Amino acid sequence: MIEGLKIAGCASYSAEGQNLTELRKINFIYGANGSGKTSISRVIAAPADHPACAIRWANQRPLECLVYNADFVERNFRSSLPGIFTLGEHDAAVLNQIEQARKDVADIERDISARDIVLNGKDDAPGKLGERAALRENIENECWKLKNRHDADFQSAFAGVRGSKASFCDKILSEWASNQAAIHPLEDLKKRAAVIFEKGLTRESAVRVPDSAELTRLEALPILAKRVVGQGDVNIAGLIDRLGNSDWVKQGIGYFAQSTPQCPFCQQDVEADLAKRIGDYFDEAYDRDIADIGRLVAGYEAAGAAYLQSLADISQAGSRYIDADELTRLIERVTARLALNGQHIARKQKEPSAVVTLEDNTELFAEVRDFLTAANAAVAEHNGAVDDIGNQRANLTAEIWKYLLEEAKGVLDAYHTSKTAVDAAISGIESDLTTKRGDLTTAQQTLSDLEKGITSVQPTVNEINALLASFGFRGFKLATAGDQGNLYEIVRLDGSNAVRSLSEGERTFVTFLYFYHLIRGSVSESGITSNRVIVFDDPVSSLDSDILFIVSSLIKRVFELSHAQNSLIRQVFVFTHNIYFHKEVSFDPDRKRGLRAHETFWIVKKIDDVSTLESFDHNPIRTxxxxxxxxxxxxxxxxxxxxxxxxxxxxxxxxxxxxxxxxxxxxxxxxxxxxxxxxxxxxxxxxxxxxxxxxxxxxxxxxxxxxxxxxxxxxxxxxxxxxxxxxxxxxxxxxxxxxxxxxxxxxxxxxxxxx
Structure with missing residues (x-):
């Protein structure tokens, strides 16, 4: 049965269209000529010819549609008509076999319909396919949330599926089934993605790690711990040693040479050999030590400056793998340490007899070396990635998807469990449907074979001729024709063809009678017992009032047949512009007020050349x-x-x-x-x-x-x-x-x- 119709984009109907909804067994549609009734009947007759229109079938099972309209009259009113096969008189046992075959077909169709409802759903029930679609929609939404959380960091890894929920979900499910990559922390993936997916990625230069060996050597020289003093066997040595003023004396020698023979300090005349005795105190060994201290001062200053310059050059050049702030802190620490040690060495130079201890920079130099070595290791890894960028990107992409799979593991496991169960149910139902449809084909063939054995076109000829005679149409009749007697001709009493000489009313009436009998038969030897939808579109056009009542009575008989148990007539539509006919054909003594459960009433109007449909909760046609x-x-x-x-x-x-x-x-x-x-x-x-x-x-x-x-x-x-x-x-x-x-x-x- 047809549950709904959409009529759009044809004749006088707009592109948005009009809808007939909640259709029932009997449906009356009234409208003036040209208002758009025939367009509806044409959609029912040939929906494939009207792609913008749509028919919604109950249980999604289309039925055979027999449509009486102007097209039917034009198509069938000719010199010969296809014969209508009906069940003739035959052995009761054969008729019982046909009835049983009909029931078998109906039972199988009911089984198919029931399984189809479980599969496809009905009304508010989604069915198994609907459940699977809901699962899919939910997993798509969950995957999309995942994408939105990580899209800013992993756009390149998501390339090709970022613009579609369905595509992204398909990628997740595909990776879920095959991804064997290792799982890495999110921050590691982000860091690597920022490099590997960078556009125009090039090799990085390694930094030269400054050599601290010279500084380390100088800082360990024994001269720093040696008390540098003169000879002890000079008679003046005892006094100098007792006073511990050898550094003071050494500095004063220069003044003494300028003030001789007077002492530069007390300005008294001194002995002539005093200068010699003082000079003997500061011998060649002393001078060598002093020279060593001098070289230490110069060498430490030069080595420190070179070391700091190397670090400054590294800082100025910069590198993505060197933490600039950390390098700055290291440079500041090294600078401070070298400066402090420089002060200690300067004191040693000023006071050679003093024991000087320098800051131990071994660990600091090692820290700098480790810092820069780690940077160079990262540079080497980077350059290796650049040299093998294709594989690196592929591996990283796989690892990113693996991380997403791990993050969504709970959702994916739940989806897999639910979908497996639904898929199993769908597979079982579809398998049953395949079997049942095969059974249906077999049952229909059995029914067709039984029908072919006892069908005939002659009973229809007899019935139509009897009706024509009873209604006063005695100038023509139907006769069988063709080599096998399976065609009809409209002939005069003398046997001549009457098609060209019939009036419009006669033509309309005889074609209607032909259609009326076609409702209970078929133009082939089989198919007589197929379920069908019947459409009458303006069946009383050009008929006088007497025939109008006859036609309405015959259509009411169709209504009665549609209500019979196991009726082949599942639904009837009546279109008319004739108010008298509408009133007569829709008359129902049991209708008190409002609609009966099996009927609908509609009016179609054309306003400003656009057809519109309006439904009513009562029969809108009075007089x-x-x-x-x-x-x-x-x-x-x-x-x-x-x-x-x-x-x-x-x-x-x-x-x-x-x-x-x-x-x-x-x-x-x-x-x-x-x-x-x-x-x-x-x-x-x-x-x-x-x-x-x-x-x-x-x-x-x-x-x-x-x-x-x-x-x-x-x-x-x-x-x-x-x-x-x-x-x-x-x-x-x-x-x-x-x-x-x-x-x-x-x-x-x-x-x-x-x-």
């Missing part, structure tokens, strides 16, 4: 006369059809019921209003019942306003103002007057409660 007035009252009336609506009201009220002289009414008007009034009554005389009559003026808003004004004046000029106001709902009317003026449909109401 043709009242409906025509409701169209006049509607502010959203169609400019295209309103003039014809006014004409039909005047026809019902003044001509059919009132039998008034239209010429006398026209004479009450002057000028342009007289022309408009005459045009309205001219349509009445023409007897046109078409929406698109020959309009003598354009249907714009101004013209419509003029016609509505003249329409009202016609009632005023003829003394029927109160009737006008009653039907327009613009003025209260006394009850007694209403009783006298109320106009009902020319068709019998049959006691139908239209509300």
């Amino acid at each position: 043709s006369y009242e409906l025509l007035w409701s169209e006049v009252r509607n502010e959203n009336r169609s400019n295209l059809t309103i003039q014809n609506t006014l004409r039909r009201i005047l026809e019902n009220y003044f001509k059919i019921l009132g039998n008034m002289d239209k010429d006398k009414i026209i004479e009450r008007f002057e000028g342009r209003e007289k022309v408009i009034c005459a045009s309205l009554f001219s349509w009445v005389n023409d007897g046109s019942h078409s929406t698109h009559d020959d309009l003598y003026v354009s249907s714009d808003a101004t013209t419509v306003g003029a016609y509505l004004g003249v329409f009202r004046r016609i009632f005023e000029e003829t003394g029927h103002t109160q009737h006008y106001h009653m039907m327009m709902g613009t003025e209260a009317v006394p009850t007694a007057d209403v009783a006298q003026m109320e106009i009902t449909s020319p068709m019998p109401d049959n006691g139908q409660d239209a509300a």
Whole structure:
């Protein structure tokens, strides 16, 4: 059964379209000619020809659709028609076999439908495929959160899947199944990614580690701990040693040479050999030691300056693998240590007899060396990565995805467990469906073979000819034709072909009878018992009132068949523009108020050349006369059809019921209003019942306003103002007057409660 229809992008329907929803077994659609009814029937007949439209089937199982519309008439009304096969008289046992085969097919179809519901879901129940889709949506969202957390650091590793949830999730699941990389800390991955994924990556230069060996050697010289003094066997030595002023004496020798024979300190004459004795005290060994101290001072200063300059050059050059702040701190410490030791050495030079102890810089120099050696190791690793950048990037990318997998391990494990269970259920259901569909094909073939054995086209000929005769169509009949008697011809009583000479009403009626019998048969020897949807689109066009009742009675019989148990007719649609026919075919004595559970009512309208659909919770069609007035009252009336609506009201009220002289009414008007009034009554005389009559003026808003004004004046000029106001709902009317003026449909109401 069809649960919903979307009609879009065809004929007068907009691209957004209109929807028929919550459709039921019996569906009535009323609309004027040209409003868009046939477009709906064409979509049902051939949905593939209307890609913008859509049909929603119950349980997603399409049924055979038999559609009676103008296309069906055009397609089938020709010199010969395909014969309609129906089940003929035959052995009861064979008929029982066919019935059992039908039940077998129905049972298998029910099994397929039940499994299909479990698989695909229904209404609010998602089904197993829906569960799997929900699992997929959830894991996609979780993976996307993971991506957003790490995207800033690992954009290059995520290249190609950063723009799509589905793609990123697919990558995660793929890596989950195959990634064997080692797990590394996040910070390590970030640090490496910043280098390896850098654009334009080049080799780095290693730094030259400054040599501290010379400084270390100088700092360990024994001269620093040696007391440098003169000879002890000189007679003046005892005094110098006792006073410990050899450094003072050494410095004073220069002054003594300038002041001889006087002492530079006491300014007294001294002995002539005093200068010799003092000179003997400071011998060659002493001079060598003093020279060693001098060289130590110069050498330490030069070695320290060279060492610091090397560090300064390294700092100035910079390197991504050298912590500039740490290097600065090391340089400051080395500078301070060297300066302090320089002061100690300077004191030794000034006081050679003093014992000087320098700061031990061995560990500091080792710290500098280790710091720079580590930087060079990082540079070497960097250069190795540059030389092997392809593999390095591949390895790092794998390690990044491995880290993500480890981070999402709980979510992925839960997804795997749930999906495994759902996949197993889906696999089992699909396997069962495959088996059941094979069983269905076999059962359908069995049914088809049984049907072929006892079907015939002759019973349909007999029934249609009997109906034609009973309804007064005695000038033609159906006859079998073709080499195998499986075609029909419409012939005169003398056997000549009657197709070209039939009237439009005869043509419509005989084609309808053909369709009516096709509902219970098939144009092939099999398929007679397939479930189907039946569509009647304007089946009473060009038929007189007697045939209208016959057609409505036959369609009601189809309604009854659709309610029968195990009926092949699962759903019926009736489209019409004829209010009398709509009222007759939709009559239901058991309908009190509102809709019955098995039916829907719709009206299709064309407003500003765009078709719209409106559903109702009751039968909206009461009488043709009242409906025509409701169209006049509607502010959203169609400019295209309103003039014809006014004409039909005047026809019902003044001509059919009132039998008034239209010429006398026209004479009450002057000028342009007289022309408009005459045009309205001219349509009445023409007897046109078409929406698109020959309009003598354009249907714009101004013209419509003029016609509505003249329409009202016609009632005023003829003394029927109160009737006008009653039907327009613009003025209260006394009850007694209403009783006298109320106009009902020319068709019998049959006691139908239209509300």
